[in-house]
Amino acid sequence: MEASLKKVIFTCGGTAGHVNPAIALAQLMREKDPETEFLFVGAERGLEKDLIPKAGYDFRTVHISSFHRSFKPREIRHNLVSVGNLLRAPGEARAILRQFRPDVVIGTGGYASFPMVKAAAKAGIPTAVHESNMVPGLTTEMLEPFADRIMVGFEACREHYRHPEKVIVTGTPVRRDFFHLTKAQAKRRLGVEDGRPLLVSFWGSLGASGMNRQMADFLALEAAKEPFHHIHGAGKDGYPVLLKLLREKGVDLADHPALQVREYIYDMAAVMRAADLVLCRAGASTISELTALGVPALIVPSPYVTNNHQEKNARVLENAGGAAVLLEKDCSGQALFQAACGILHDGARRASMERAMSALGIRDATERIYQTVLEICQ
Structure with missing residues (x-):
């Protein structure tokens, strides 16, 4: 079973709290099988673009950005760019999947993980999402219908999901x-x-x-x-x-x-x-x-x-x-x-x-x- 995990995509971003669990899991996987290949996918302007290369992993980007809940002119312009990115990102995600051909795609939070996990699920590739907060964020809510498993920190988290049968309590990784x-x-x-x-x-x-x-x-x-x-x-x-x-x-x-x-x-x-x-x-x-x-x-x-x-x-x-x-x-x-x-x-x-x-x-x-x-x- 372990031999099947030869290529793994992690997709995450926004905060260190989203990136660090993915890095911790990649480190454990590499210990289990040094031949496993990893690719991290995030946003081009996110914190992940610095953290992941420093940890020694390959990194690719998709064009994706957040939506702001404001009607100020600057925020409206930002949201228009985000709409464009939302239309562009699925194609970029599919291209990454075709090139890397992963065995599994794992999202650990942040809006950057949405296009990759959704594209992988539609392509029949196993997917999992880790949600480190008590209540699911918008990205996790949107991915719940597509992901094979939603991994959470506490048993009390389960009540916040529409598909509790997909939820498994794993905790959130802490550095060794x-x-x-x-x-x-x-x-x-x-x-x-x-x-x-x-x-x-x-x-x-x-x-x-x-x-x-x-x-x-x-x-x-x-x-x-x-x-x-x-x-x-x-x-x-x-x-x-x-x-x-x-x-x-x-x-x-x-x-x-x-x-x-x-x-x-x-x-x-x-x-x-x-x-x-x-x-x-x-x-x-x-x-x-x-x-x-x-x-x-x-x-x-x-x-x-x-x-x-x-x-x-x-x-x-x-x-x-x-x-x-x-x-x-x-x-x-x-x-x-x-x-x-x-x-x-x-x-x-x-x-x-x-x-x-x-x-x-x-x-x-x-x-x-x-x-x-x-x-x-x-």
Whole structure:
């Protein structure tokens, strides 16, 4: 059965959360059979055009773009271009299929995956779609009638599909280096004192500037007491602004070694592994990492994403008991600080949240997806 997977097309794009699961699966497939050939297909202007070649895979593009829900002249022009692309993309997808002749086509999210999966299904080629968000995005909704399998992160996702018989719970792949260290080893590597809780915070790019301003108030409150060790990733644009705000509040981080503000958290695997609480958004990749590691979270979903995906992701964790959710409109540095202290200073609550988060986690998601792909190719 494995021998049949000699040529595989992955199609994805838009965000790293769509691209990284595909790369993780390709890496596992290559380990299983080094002779397997891979082709990634995405949009010409997407993030994927940089991420995929850096990972060492061949990359092709189709002309496809999003539709904007606005009647401003600029947005109307954009949508007219998107209509043209929608008419052009199917032919490009069919040409790629004829040239590469894949055994299977796997979509992992983003509008770039629509023409490839649909064309493959019409050509009788096995297809699978992985949806990393709790509720299916527009692309997944449109592909549901065509795909042989829809792979999702949680059992609760199944109710959002018109064809639940196609849905299989696989989880979302998490990079293997997240499991290389034990929690104690990760804390030692980071220099976190024994017995002292570690808070990790980061906001991603969407709406991060406003949240970083709240983190200035949060860090100023911490500086007065230093109740826990804290690593905050402010982002490239947010980093100098946050340091300036702290100086205006009379906080010199050099006097507070337990409080680290970084431009970017490059060693995220070790940092997440060591964390006792993560303060973050609710992107699909972050959700899969939190559940796989069993780390409690205080989540402020981004209100700037399509279809309010992040709040829906966060509520799954909250309903299971693994996370607390604060909406951005209700946030302040003081409210975030009090909520974080409430969790980190309550050992029983934190342990309960860890258990709940671990119960949601699927550590072997990549293997489950691989086995699902084998089944539809059988």
